[in-house]
Amino acid sequence: MLQTRAYVTAVNREVEARADEEVIQPMVDIRMKRQEVLKREPPPHVWAIVDEAVVRRRVDGPAVMTDKLQLLRKRSRSPHVTLQVLPIDAGAHAAQSTGFNIIRGPEPSLDVVHMSSLSGALYLEKETELERHKAVFEYLRSQALSTSDTTRLLGTLAKEF
Template identity: 45%
Template sequence: MQDEPYMRDDVQVPHRRQPPTVRMRRLAAELRRLRETAGLSQEDVTAQTGVNVATLYRIETGRTKPQPRTLHALLTAYGVTDRDRDALVHLQKDAGKRGWLHPSDSGLPEQYTAYINFEAEAREILNFETIFVPGLLQTAHYAREVISGVLPTATDDQVQRRVDARLKRQLLLTAPDSPRLWAVIDEAALHRRVGGPTVMRDQLRHLAAQARNPQITIQVVPFKAGAHPGMPGSFIILRFGVIAPDIVYIDSMGGDLFLEEEAELIRHNMVFEHLRAVALSPSDTATLLKALSEDQD
């Protein structure tokens, strides 16, 4: 089949290349995942659709946005239909927009699918939490209690699928090329008895154990620090190094908010630096975690 028409449609070289937006990167990652799930190589896709390998590579790495007919051809080749197709078409239309609110969908086994994909590619994760222990550092029992509490109408099966997804995310921390995790936690999160004393004792001990991983740093902002700039809410900064711009992620009742404007990145990085400064040192945090775990009754 001929690929020349697709080359004309898809290869758009701007005078000054802009980094891919969050939506563009999300679309690229999803199209790559769909192709791999379908068991197709890039050469197979070229044979079926006429989209040449070079163009497909640029689409799957977020370097170019697929034109509508190219996207439909790819989705047909991957066997994507109905709701998933509509969602990806909508994502393609908005791929040039910066910032993104990804609505929550309680029907999905992984409520934060978009975030999980970005997290898996990050080289450094800066996580500030006010209410919960960070998801990457939760025990299975703590995670189950948190999810059950936050989603009181969820079935046991739905809760378990979310717990499994959370534990699967944690495999990042033991991978050979694991990202650097720096977690700052408000002390309030450690005093909330999620699941009771046994669950909290195990969770606090788990935090202390994880802090011994050289790739993980844990600090606690103590009550005595008083008011601090993190009080408005939790956030995560994902750093990708030279491969892509950073992203700020905020989990809210309305959905998953992704921020990428330079002003937002500067503001959240500044807040995180301030939080690291007012938090207990890693060694003092370890002492506090030990004391709190022994105080459970």
């Protein structure tokens, strides 16, 4: 939802190191198509908490990273996107081993947790699973930088790359 095509392409080339471009490009196209949801009327609210390593780890060259960071800054200024960076110095945290998305439905009974791995996707729907992930999200939210500090950090890093 918050990545540039060049960044997604570079990441997919690393993950699928033995794959040909004919395999990689459709994967990139699918990831980029997801961003169209942000153009809906009304657009959904996206609240993303990203580990600081994600915005610091070099992927491809400086231009790819600068473009990625500038896109993150632009999206973070949208009223429909809340972006926070979880600083490295916050230490270990409950989502350290895996990322997840909480997808909220029109009513709470339709909420689902989505997790991706190299083996595919996992969807969690049980109330106990949802509550656990919602609690972890709240914990991460409290440990992450404020939205304004996040925007400043992204600007600083974009200049460094």
